[in-house]
Amino acid sequence: MSPSPLLSAFRSSLSEAWASGAGVLLPLGFFAGTAALVPFTLGSEAELLSRVGPGILWLALALSSMVTLERVFQADLQDGALDLWLQDAGSISLIAAIKTLTHWLVSGFPLVLLTPLIGFMLGVPPEKMVPAMLGYAMGGLVFFLWGGVAAALSASVARAGLLIALIALPLYVPALIFGVQMVDAGMASPSFLFLCACTLFALGVAPAAMGAALRLAAE
Amino acid sequence: MSDPVLLTGHGLGAVRGERILFRDVSIDAAPGELILLRGVNGSGKTTLLRQLAGLSEPQAGEVERAGLHHWIGHTNGLKAHETPRSHLKHWAQIWGSDADLPAILSDMGMTRPADVPCRMLSAGQKRRTALSRLKVQDRKLWLLDEPFNALDTDGQAHLAEMIETHRAAGGAVIAALHGTAPVSATQEVVL
Numbered sequence: 001m002s003p004s005p006l007l008s009a010f011r012s013s014l015s016e017a018w019a020s021g022a023g024v025l026l027p028l029g030f031f032a033g034t035a036a037l038v039p040f041t042l043g044s045e046a047e048l049l050s051r052v053g054p055g056i057l058w059l060a061l062a063l064s065s066m067v068t069l070e071r072v073f074q075a076d077l078q079d080g081a082l083d084l085w086l087q088d089a090g091s092i093s094l095i096a097a098i099k100t101l102t103h104w105l106v107s108g109f110p111l112v113l114l115t116p117l118i119g120f121m122l123g124v125p126p127e128k129m130v131p132a133m134l135g136y137a138m139g140g141l142v143f144f145l146w147g148g149v150a151a152a153l154s155a156s157v158a159r160a161g162l163l164i165a166l167i168a169l170p171l172y173v174p175a176l177i178f179g180v181q182m183v184d185a186g187m188a189s190p191s192f193l194f195l196c197a198c199t200l201f202a203l204g205v206a207p208a209a210m211g212a213a214l215r216l217a218a219e
Numbered sequence: 220m221s222d223p224v225l226l227t228g229h230g231l232g233a234v235r236g237e238r239i240l241f242r243d244v245s246i247d248a249a250p251g252e253l254i255l256l257r258g259v260n261g262s263g264k265t266t267l268l269r270q271l272a273g274l275s276e277p278q279a280g281e282v283e284r285a286g287l288h289h290w291i292g293h294t295n296g297l298k299a300h301e302t303p304r305s306h307l308k309h310w311a312q313i314w315g316s317d318a319d320l321p322a323i324l325s326d327m328g329m330t331r332p333a334d335v336p337c338r339m340l341s342a343g344q345k346r347r348t349a350l351s352r353l354k355v356q357d358r359k360l361w362l363l364d365e366p367f368n369a370l371d372t373d374g375q376a377h378l379a380e381m382i383e384t385h386r387a388a389g390g391a392v393i394a395a396l397h398g399t400a401p402v403s404a405t406q407e408v409v410l
Contacts (some may be wrong), residue, residue, distance in 0.1 A: 005313040012298070012309055019300030080294030086274055087290050088313070219275040 005088070009095045013102035020071075027107045028114060031064040035118045046123050053122035054132050054183040060118075061111055061136055062172050065143035066165055072103055072148065073155040073214060082155075082218055093211030097203075100148035100210065101141075108140040131192075132183045138199045139179040145206035146171035152213035174198050224249050225285045225360045225391045226271060232279030233266045240266060241410045242279065248360065248391040253382060253402060256395040258410035264395035265293065265364055267410065271393060272362045288360035293368070295349035299338035303329050303348040306337070307355055316356040323354045328374070342369040350378060353385075361385065363394040367401065375401050 017024055038056045039049060073096070076082040085095050115133050124132065150167035154160035175198040181191035225248045232242040240263035248254055256264045270277045272290050297306055307320045324333045327347045332340055337348065346369045353361060361382075367375050379401045382392050 004315060008309055008312045015300065015305075016298060019298075075298070078294070079298060080292050080296035081298065083272075083274055083290060083292050083294070084296045084310070087272070088287070219269075 005091070006094060006098050009098045010102055013099045014106070016075075017102070017106040024068075024106050024110075027064040027067045028110055030067050031060050031111050032114060032118060034060040034063060035122065038122065050123035050125060053119060053124040054128060055180050056122060057115060057119060057124075057132065057136065058139065058176055058180050058183075061140055062143055062169070062176060064111060065108060065140060065147055066161070066168060068107055069103070069144075069147045069151040069164055069168075070154075070159075070161050072099060073152050073210075073217070074160065077155045077214075077217055082214060086215065086218055091211075092214055093207040096148065096152060096210035096214060097145075097207035100144055100206070103148070104141055104144040108144050109137065111140060112137045128183055131187050134187065135179045135182050135192075135195060138195055139175045142175040142198050142202045143168075143172055145202040149206050149209045149213065152210040152217065155214065155217040175202075226288075226393070227283045228271055228277075228280065229282075230280035231267060231270055231277050231282070233263055233270065234278050235263075235266075244280075244408060244410070246271065246393070246406075246408060248393055250359065250389040250391055251386045252391045252405045253386060254391070254393045254406045254408060255400060255404040256393065256408050256410065257397070260397070262410040264397075264410060267408075268362055268364050268393065268395050284360065286360070287356075287358050288362055289353050289356075289358050291349055291353070291361070291363045291366055293364045295345045296352075297337040297345055297348060299336065301337050302334045303337070303340075303344075303351065304333045306348055307351055310352055311355050314356045318355050320355070323351050326354070327351045328377070343371055343374060346370055347374060350381075353381065359390045361390065361392045361394075363392065365396060366394055367396070 035056055042048060042052065085092055112133055115136055116129055119129055119132065147164065147168045150164040153167060154163045157163055175195060178191045178194040178198060182189060182195050185191050226246065228244065228246040231244040233240040244267060246254060256267055258264050269275045271282055272288065273282065273284070303324060304320065307323065311318055311320060324330050327350065329344065329347050329351065332344055337345055350366065366378060370378060382402055385392060
């Protein structure tokens with residue numbers, strides 16, 4: 001397969017995200033909102049917040065990754081674009097991967113950039129911020145990939161948001177465990193390597209799963 | 220010369236729930252043919268067409284296609300934010316085609332609305348945009364699901380003419396159709 005279909009898929013996903021306007025900002029708002037609520041529930045004691053801060057951010061990241069996933073494949077199924085993608089044999093998996101990665105770039109990566117601000121608010125120590133951001137970038141990728149699988153599986157279900165959460169959340173667990181540990185233990189720790197492994201595994205397996213699920217959805 | 224048949228479907232069948240939708244349907248599409256799939260609503264025309272297109276796995280029988288085909292389903296495959304021009308450009312890029320898109324748009328009577336987002340187009344204009352894809356790349360086999368839907372008299376005549384030209388050039392068309400057909404078929408499959 002030549003690269004041009006993949007480039008076109010990337011470009012069309014970008015313009016789709018752009019056209020949906022506020023949809024891109026939604027996860028950002030959700031992320032900031034969730035994290036900002038924490039001091040109200042746990043109390044504003046600075047020492048406590050700086051201890052739980054990175055973990056709270058992981059949780060907020062996992063939840064906000066699912067905010068806009070519902071429409072990623074559902075729209076393609078409803079408007080018939082999926083049928084057109086499936087015509088040209090073979091690489092629906094690659095197309096699905098590109099769509100998910102674009103989605104991560106548009107609504108996942110901004111979360112990483114927002115991290116220092118919210119981390120500062122929660123009193124996360126500055127020296128932990130860089131490993132935390134790297135972890136969020138990689139963990140976010142894992143979340144979006146498994147979330148993409150859940151979205152593909154539930155593409156034909158109306159109001160699939162909750163179903164996506166039910167399917168995807170258990171798949172988030174390994175990345176969450178190693179991610180939280182890695183923020184504490186730093187980048188020279190085994191946890192970081194395990195987080196890398198989680199990311200690579202998701203990159204390898206999720207596209208094939210999305211492809212199979214989309215074929216099934218089109219039937 | 221290799222096998223000239225563009226598509227062979229053999230012993231096709233489909234089941235909906237506990238009901239047999241159709242069974243033992245065989246179709247051969249040779250160059251120049253126009254095959255119409257006829258039947259009342261719910262008789263399985265779309266299901267059969269999707270099996271022929273490889274979009275769904277036949278529950279019985281098998282389908283063989285000689286090459287790529289064009290698919291125009293009952294949904295147009297347009298995004299709400301796309302314009303007819305950007306839609307054609309998108310698929311031309313994917314298919315690696317360097318077709319003259321402005322000429323195609325003008326031929327389909329879509330020059331004026333070419334830069335209007337599809338959510339603002341009429342049903343007929345959307346249909347015309349989808350049908351424009353047939354001209355973006357030369358593919359021998361066209362699979363069309365109710366292609367005349369939503370088109371005005373002028374559009375119907377134009378599509379009929381497109382189909383005739385395509386057949387004359389050695390292409391084949393399989394279309395699911397209800398009502399009277401503005402084209403004369405070489406074969407009818409009644410479900």
